[in-house]
Amino acid sequence: MAYTDANGVDLSGVTGRLIQTVDLVKGPAPQAIATDTVNGHVFVLQVESSATMPQGNMWLNRIDRRTGKVTGSMQLKGFGHGLSMGAQPVGTDTYLWTEVGPLHTSMSGTTVTATFGKAVTRFRFVDGSVLDGALIPQGQKFTPPGSTSGVGPSLDPVNNLLCVMYHKDGKRHFTRYDPAAAAAGSWVPVGTTFVMPAGEDVTPDVPSPYPLQKTLVSQGFTALGDVLYSYQWAPYDKDGNPTIPSEFPGIAFLTSYSWTTGARLDRQVVTNADGLTRREPEGVAVEVDPATAETRLLFGFSNTVPGTTGSRDVTIGWYPTKPAVDGVKVLADWEDLALEPGVNPGAQPPRGRLIALAGTTYLQLRGTVTCSLSADSRIGTLPHRLRPTHLTRQNVPRNNNTGRYVCRIEADVHGALWAYGATSDNATTWIDLDGVTVAWR
Incomplete structure (x- = not known):
């Protein structure tokens, strides 16, 4: 209790x-x-x-x-x-x-x-x-x-x-x-x-x-x-x-x-x-x-x-010691992600935060990146405050190429953020992170 x-x-x-x-x-x-x-x-x-x-x-x-x-x-x-x-x-x-x-x-x-x-x-x-x-x-x-x-x-x-x-x-x-x-x-x-x-x-x-x-x-x-x-x-x-x-x-x-x-x-x-x-x-x-x-x-x-x-x-x-506001506790406020070489911020730079809602902690991401990925690739690194202790993943929008318009992103315990699904004949040129709300633990 x-x-x-x-x-x-x-x-x-x-x-x-x-x-x-x-x-x-x-x-x-x-x-x-x-x-x-x-x-x-x-x-x-x-x-x-x-x-x-x-x-x-x-x-x-x-x-x-x-x-x-x-x-x-x-x-x-x-x-x-x-x-x-x-x-x-x-x-x-x-x-x-x-x-x-x-x-x-x-x-x-x-x-x-x-x-x-x-x-x-x-x-x-x-x-x-x-x-x-x-x-x-x-x-x-x-x-x-x-x-x-x-x-x-x-x-x-x-x-x-x-x-x-x-x-x-x-x-x-x-x-x-x-x-x-x-x-x-x-x-x-x-x-x-x-x-x-x-x-x-x-x-x-x-x-x-x-x-x-x-x-x-x-x-x-x-x-x-x-x-x-x-x-x-x-x-x-x-x-x-x-x-x-x-x-x-x-x-x-x-x-x-x-x-x-x-x-x-x-x-x-x-x-x-x-x-x-x-x-x-x-x-x-x-x-x-x-x-x-x-x-x-x-x-x-x-x-x-x-x-x-x-x-x-x-x-x-x-x-934490402060009570939730409207049911939400912010455990780590919005912070920029460190991007890999060749991966660039879009109109809204990629950021992340950690919130708790109804006893569950969620990792939230927002913003977009532009890139030229022809294979599964690491696209960035999460700050220490956001790194999960289990592998987390979610499907997110990407550029539409011959009907492919979704890729999978994953974050591991060391904060490595990966994008999966790009191929040599179907490159990923942008990724939208706005929809990411995934159980963090």
């Missing part, structure tokens, strides 16, 4: 897309996500491979939020695993809040499974630099009192609060601080501390094609006002089930809680980006859209880069 919280978020509702299938600077999976909307950046943490480097090293990726291009990176040595992250614009710079060493190692018997930072720190992003956590002065680190293992910070940009997660007395605790005061070394709690209720890591009984592990794995958190959001994953239980394909990792959940009462408000399976090859939940954050001023709840997924076995890319979706 649909539930809309105090922020306007419906975890069972429609979702949009920020970026899709962006390759990262290194191979391992992404972890935490955060955005600097003032300067137009998306930041993604990823753990450096422990096969070649010591545990606890990470890479910080900076991505252009409009183009999806990686614009810079930093290496973070001795920082941890990347439980969560906050991005804070200061003029044209971005400062990041992350975990940092001293390190806490999680073991399974004699095997190291993960390494987490036990303190929180803040640093300026400097492209190409290497930051060693052991060299950060102790006065620039903070360990919550009573914390016993890994910690993680997250930023609420709407209420200007820094939320820190830590483990104490066997439970996850969440305490908020003023980020300006914390940056100056004064860590005075703001309001009450939220303690995760017992039993919230038990995997829910949901329909699943394969058995699920009994305990949920935390994949990130964020707070917005009075609501705490927890991102979790139920991996498929492959013990004794060797027939489960490796590309099917499990099921993602988002859960919301009232900070005031501690009660669970809602829990939903996250279905956005369900067409990715290897879809694992990674990271959750809050941002304010610079174009519309809408507050959005972001959530990330990792995916295997096509043609590889271990390299991962990142996809970030979002939940």
Whole structure:
């Protein structure tokens, strides 16, 4: 049943897309996500491979939020695993809040499974630099009192609060601080501390094609006002089930809680980006859209880069908070398509947008292109915000040649827009996109 919280978020509702299938600077999976909307950046943490480097090293990726291009990176040595992250614009710079060493190692018997930072720190992003956590002065680190293992910070940009997660007395605790005061070394709690209720890591009984592990794995958190959001994953239980394909990792959940009462408000399976090859939940954050001023709840997924076995890319979706207008939510407003060489805009340039109507999300296109296609051809590329996670197609008008006046267009997960039906003796010279309204997911 649909539930809309105090922020306007419906975890069972429609979702949009920020970026899709962006390759990262290194191979391992992404972890935490955060955005600097003032300067137009998306930041993604990823753990450096422990096969070649010591545990606890990470890479910080900076991505252009409009183009999806990686614009810079930093290496973070001795920082941890990347439980969560906050991005804070200061003029044209971005400062990041992350975990940092001293390190806490999680073991399974004699095997190291993960390494987490036990303190929180803040640093300026400097492209190409290497930051060693052991060299950060102790006065620039903070360990919550009573914390016993890994910690993680997250930023609420709407209420200007820094939320820190830590483990104490066997439970996850969440305490908020003023980020300006914390940056100056004064860590005075703001309001009450939220303690995760017992039993919230038990995997829910949901329909699943394969058995699920009994305990949920935390994949990130964020707070917005009075609501705490927890991102979790139920991996498929492959013990004794060797027939489960490796590309099917499990099921993602988002859960919301009232900070005031501690009660669970809602829990939903996250279905956005369900067409990715290897879809694992990674990271959750809050941002304010610079174009519309809408507050959005972001959530990330990792995916295997096509043609590889271990390299991962990142996809970030979002939940809207503004209500529909006349039944329609605009999830991405009209934006120009990037055309291939030899394909030119007609009287109305080709553009696309994403809307939600009655719980279904649609990709809409408009405008015309002129061309000279004698075979099936790629005609353009969709912006990241419009790229579907399943192949979408629709028939559209084209020039009439001996009774052929329709061609098929298709868009794939990487945004490639193709036109089909042209032949050497029946060229396509123009295509009309005005009629495209196709289910996006």
